[in-house]
Amino acid sequence: MLHPAPVTSRPLHIALGKLLEVVDATATKPSYIVVSFPNTSYRIHLHPQGAIRTELGKRIEGVIQADARRVDKVGSGGRYVEPVFGRPRRVQGSIVAKDDKANTITVHAGVPIVCRLTDARQRADQFEPGDFVSFDVLRGATFTESV
Numbered sequence: 001m002l003h004p005a006p007v008t009s010r011p012l013h014i015a016l017g018k019l020l021e022v023v024d025a026t027a028t029k030p031s032y033i034v035v036s037f038p039n040t041s042y043r044i045h046l047h048p049q050g051a052i053r054t055e056l057g058k059r060i061e062g063v064i065q066a067d068a069r070r071v072d073k074v075g076s077g078g079r080y081v082e083p084v085f086g087r088p089r090r091v092q093g094s095i096v097a098k099d100d101k102a103n104t105i106t107v108h109a110g111v112p113i114v115c116r117l118t119d120a121r122q123r124a125d126q127f128e129p130g131d132f133v134s135f136d137v138l139r140g141a142t143f144t145e146s147v
Helices: none
Strands: 015-023 032-036 043-048 059-068 080-082 090-099 104-108 112-117 132-136 142-145
Touching: 015 043, 090 112
Parallel strands: 043 142, 059 112
Antiparallel strands: 015 032, 015 059, 032 043, 059 142, 080 090, 090 104, 090 132, 104 112
16 A cells, blocks of 8 residues: 655655564674665665664655665666665665765666665766666665664
């Protein structure tokens, strides 16, 4: 079911979802949260940065951050985070913002993701809002809850 878009504007880098699960760390794996997003089937696993104050099943707002391998400009395709269930491994979408100083681009892929460029041959100033890009995501995508 499609949900109406919020009437208040949010900064372009803030993701709005629903907290589905909080998984505690084990001896071999760090803790993570599972977040779903309106109008998608996503159940994305993200490592929380700081305490998560939101109750399970409630709306959660925050910033998703990921490290991008080489970012390629592409001419066609859809916006997506792959896989639908689990940690993000591949992202494709349009750039909605960039921060040259932090060397990050914010990509709208059904959900906004702030991506740090890790390929030494690339810089954020080589990209522009509106560019359609695709890239692999390194392990360890995080979620920082908004206050």
